[in-house]
Amino acid sequence: MKGKSFCEQNARERARVLLDHGTFRELLDPFARLESPHLPPQGIVPQSDDGVVVARGTIRAKEALVVSIEGGFQGGSIGEVGGAKIAGALEMALRDSARGRPVISVLVLDTGGIRLQEANLGILALSEIHAAIVELREYVPVVGVIAGKIGCFGGMGIAAALCSLLVGTEIGRLGLNGPEVIEQEAGIAEFDATDRQLIWKIMGCRRRMEIGQIDLLVQDSDTVLAEAIAEYCEKTLLEPAEARVPRTRQIESQLKKISDYPILPRILENTALPARTSVHSRGLLWFQALTGNSAVTPGAGAVLASDVQWGGETVRAIVVVPNPVKRFPRARDGQVGIEEGWEIARLVREAMTADEGREKRTLLAIVDVPGQAFGINEEILGLHLSLAAAVDAYATARRAGHPTVALIVGKAISGAFLAHGLQCGQILALNDENIEVHVMSEASVARITRRSPEEITSLARLVRATARGIRSFASLGAVDQLVNCDHSHSIDAYCVANVRSKILQAIGEIRLFPREPKMRLDSPASQESRKMSSVVRKALEAEWG
């Protein structure tokens, strides 16, 4: 075989081999000592580079950046420091590329997604990584490489789907929810996490290639991989960016594929339709209260949208609601499932098209999402891609000048929140202790991190980012305003008027001064609670050159 195994190499060696010989220059190397400050208090030994290698160099003599994630350390999970290294490096590449100095960007993805021990710090970093990729790929090729034993899952699976080119090997696999989490959340009848054949049959890069979710399948050889990437980048730099339609924008064809897809019979047997058809949903209540659109009931679909006029502002409210008769059983309780991601994307892009050449309407994401759908059907179809489509739509609308505001009224969990809310310019939330913001259910966190639920609860007191309440989330500087509203019984008119005025205020602020996710770092709360995110970015800028 030509070359050496790529998979067997560590993150640093992988970065080196993708760059032209002798051009590898590491930024924030191990001796910069930017390790996770959050792991030692939890009794976990940190790694000097927090599992992320950032390197500059050239690819066929063109300026390049390689970010390589070390799958061997904590499952390649993304914590605050590693996340800031990735986001910060992409932001620097974007700065240079936008100034006419293109920096080809390659992400070597060997990661299970957000590091559960750093929870909400990870989810915020992910939202910044997503925002950067969507923007950067307009200027230069952003290449994702899925070649390691961990594969690429969670929020990083979404990031992968946003890349302009995805390269994989037979060893690699790609999806949203890892097999263990699906089994924990939906039961062994849904997914047997020990069935390796099944896992690769569904999530393996070969399968992803067959259904068009990655672009290139190459053998596990460092030289073959490096050449394939260089070849693609050289070719792509010559053609205009708009020549290619990103896979996250192929909405109609994907929705068609999904509606043609036969749900696995054994899943239907295991998930009988519930007797109840009424649903309780805070998201639906607030959607109806804010839009005055009480006629809309679930059953009409799991994503609802309505355009309202508030003063001079047109606002399109979008909400995901439970739908007990939905075709996909694992998305019946208001989860963002395979249909929902694409449907959100469709609704956002519909507004963008309608507003072309005139005042852009606001996109209001009403957030009450208990998570993404944990199911085998969803992974077969590519849930990571569906969520990436929603991320892409919100990010692109925001950049096109649509004010984007998220209003958290219920749960805001994990990939669902990344897809529906976290790309917004401002985030408002009801000041209600029942609101949860988190990356995974406690049971799954316990399983993956091998801790008891009691340990996890006591940890939340120690590490704020792992706590689940909205006030803890707000303490990370991620919420622009907590809106007081007594929500214990029903939504009264005063509350609704108050929330609406806060939304209008946010819209006004955004119209004056457009916002993007990374600006959350400027908030006073972030300066303290996400200090490392800023420290890493500053250090990176100093070493960037």
Next chain:
Amino acid sequence: METLNFNFPAGSQQVLRKVQVGIVASGNLEVLLEPAANVYSQVRIRTSASGYGETWKALLQVFFERHDVAACIEINDSGASPPVVLLRLEQALEESL
């Protein structure tokens, strides 16, 4: 996790370069080796396996007896066995001279 600190008299050969080897993966460790700042070779260890202080001390003694060097060493360990630790230390040293 346990943190251990050891000092050994600096040997005659100063290491020339900063070197990092290894990964903090199960049964493995990361070694950061750089020139010693004073008359001691300082070693800091953070290990996931608590209660092996004496083993570490003996292991490092073997290392510094074999190699007459002056170096500042940091180890992040995820339960590596003694032979793996020695192997990594020697790998780092080789790259740093």
